[in-house]
Amino acid sequence: MARVAGLDVLDVRFPTSRELDGSDAMNPDPDYSAAYVVLRADRGPDGYGLAFTIGRGNDVQAAAIRALAPLVVGRPVPETARDLAALYRDLVGDSQLRWLGPEKGVAHMALGAVVNAAWDLAARRAGLPVWRFLSALTPDEVVDLVDFRYLSDALTPDEALALLREAEPGKGERTAALVRDGYPAYATSPGWLGYSDDKMAELARRAVADGFDMIKLKVGGSLADDVRRLRLAREVVGPDVRIAVDANQRWDVGAAVAWVRELAPFDPYWVEEPTSPDDVLGHRAIARAVRPVKVATGEHVQNRVVFKQLLQADAVDVVQIDACRVGGVNENVAILLLAAKFGVPVCPHAGGVGLCELVRHLAMFDFVAVSGTTEDRAVEWVDHLHEHFTDPAEVRAGRYRAPTEPGFSARVKDRTLADFRYPDGPVWTNLEAR
Amino acid sequence: MARVAGLDVLDVRFPTSRELDGSDAMNPDPDYSAAYVVLRADRGPDGYGLAFTIGRGNDVQAAAIRALAPLVVGRPVPETARDLAALYRDLVGDSQLRWLGPEKGVAHMALGAVVNAAWDLAARRAGLPVWRFLSALTPDEVVDLVDFRYLSDALTPDEALALLREAEPGKGERTAALVRDGYPAYATSPGWLGYSDDKMAELARRAVADGFDMIKLKVGGSLADDVRRLRLAREVVGPDVRIAVDANQRWDVGAAVAWVRELAPFDPYWVEEPTSPDDVLGHRAIARAVRPVKVATGEHVQNRVVFKQLLQADAVDVVQIDACRVGGVNENVAILLLAAKFGVPVCPHAGGVGLCELVRHLAMFDFVAVSGTTEDRAVEWVDHLHEHFTDPAEVRAGRYRAPTEPGFSARVKDRTLADFRYPDGPVWTNLEAR
Incomplete structure (x- = not known):
């Protein structure tokens, strides 16, 4: 029996703040980073996972x-x-580590990184590939993955089982469709707040030419800028391409409602993270006030308990799971089941470091089996940093291709690990030396 | 001008799990611990703060x-x-560190420890003493302490100012009353889940004899045990002493309601942490079902945004602030103001390491000025570990004495720091050697 022989953690950072890639109203200068974990097996392949951060504190995440x-x-290598x-x-x-959360923040992202590495x-x-591994499980096996603690007032194991059984017919056809057609993607690359109007317009034009039928713009810095940028983007992409806007938690409830109303003439598809990710009641108030503009959130939603409430309260129209914020595949399966129970679509958050690579597996599992x-x-x-992964996400004609390599696509190239290791990799020592 | 010359962090742990002090339904064997911070000034006194944990992970908290x-x-030493x-x-x-929360878990407790050390x-x-420092501030100065982001749908700066101005008359009398009479306390020491019936009954009897008019029992392990223990405690203390019960997040919503109904014949005063601290809607459902038994929570409530919702939703009858879970004095002032706005009493959580020492200051400020x-x-x-502090909390006749020493009472004795440092202090190396 193979055993887990070691757990290595590396602090890997990319100096993205130099290009304003990833800049938004709350995160003006992120250095996209990963607390990267290698689960070493005493025989056979190793497992890889990561927690995504935006720079400072990546060492805390690693700890x-x-x-x-x-x-x-020392555990047996997980197989089933x-x-x-x-x-x-x-x-x-x-119980002792639980005090650090419970099930939230640094401690929970750490748990998610390890769980994902085990997957x-x-x-x-x-x-x-993980999406096929998951899709091949029986409904009972999927239900067993989930911790139903704190969920039973919204979703019981029996209800989850019924949902999964209902989705059984057609799994083979949907799997074949994924292999053939891939899974829909939308493009955020045009919309970073630090980009000029010209750069944004050019990237939006290119996104449509590349086959995307939805793009996203960052908002929340200045209303005048947002109106101008959204108007310009709408002119560039025409009326049929969806434009989402993303405020990255910038507003209080009242400000969110007022701001979105000013943007409404340009037909934004959803407003993302209008306020604190902790504010279920705030999202409900905003959703009621701005519909038909949809409200989306999730990349900072800490766990299944908050997702449960967002759904119970009819506070979100779009659930944005993140592969690395919650407790790994297991908790994301819980969130997919909750979303299915409430009939709310899941549009995963990605970008960052490796988030596209990982989360596409979960979206594809949702399509096949949930x-x-x-x-x-x-x-x-978001089209950056993929070159650092051994099994990079690939989007063609606006759709994610289905991964074919075994695993969760979380492995970072050895060369990258050597170059971008913080603070002593050559990329960082060279920046220091400038 | 004095400056902050350094920030030292120590990992200090007490082997409390050996005695089952602190044992409850979710935390069977805590080793009460502190990630202890010293803000060193280049002249004058240093500042002390801590984050409380229950053992493993205290090193992560320190990081x-x-x-x-x-x-x-390098900052000027804060004075005002x-x-x-x-x-x-x-x-x-x-913005980069914010990603680790935002404002929750390990990263937020770290911030709280540093903010409290600055106070x-x-x-x-x-x-x-901090309670007098706070009480001497003008209403405008108190309002300026608060970050109103995400609060304005429930509490505006103007509303906070009005609340504080309304409390101005009588501040002197209330201060004098605190000095004379202290502040009410309740006793949890009898109620740890790991204690025998005899030990619990004896401690409950002693608490009443010592002048307490309220005690608390841990529940949630076994219903039969809880019924037996609560019945026994009620017999021992009589009908006029309040008995709170604390489930430490053990239940789902339905289970909480059913369990509390079984305990209701013994007149529990409040049920504490019936379910996930993240579950605002769950607390609301429980509160509606179990009243007149009150619902209390807060020791694990991550920040002011969740407290805001608990109050907006009428989901709690008692707000339990914790000195070291949220963003320090500043965020606790926000929570006190929110509770005052909604007319809900604040009964702070304490115990642990140093929590009694610190939080009494906030309760006294609430009485004087909010x-x-x-x-x-x-x-x-909770009567343990106080001997390790240079300005220990003191309760006489069921009431906390008002602190008189300058500061926030967070300083741990040098001898304790040397003995209990983890993993290399002699207390731990001796335990290892056994």
């Missing part, structure tokens, strides 16, 4: 992952859904 | 505090409310 090593090292469920429960259940490892051993549809669904696409 | 050092070291507000805003506003430092320089009353209010009292 939080290291704190989980005693719970993982049951093994992965047991690992997730043991990590969530550590990567199990899928590699099975010779399957919601059974791609209608009004799309995964965010 | 998160260290990550804040570049934002603090304005300085302290500026420090808090700079720490909350770091300790400023109050020491002023020669005042709510103006102690009716249905009491600060938790």
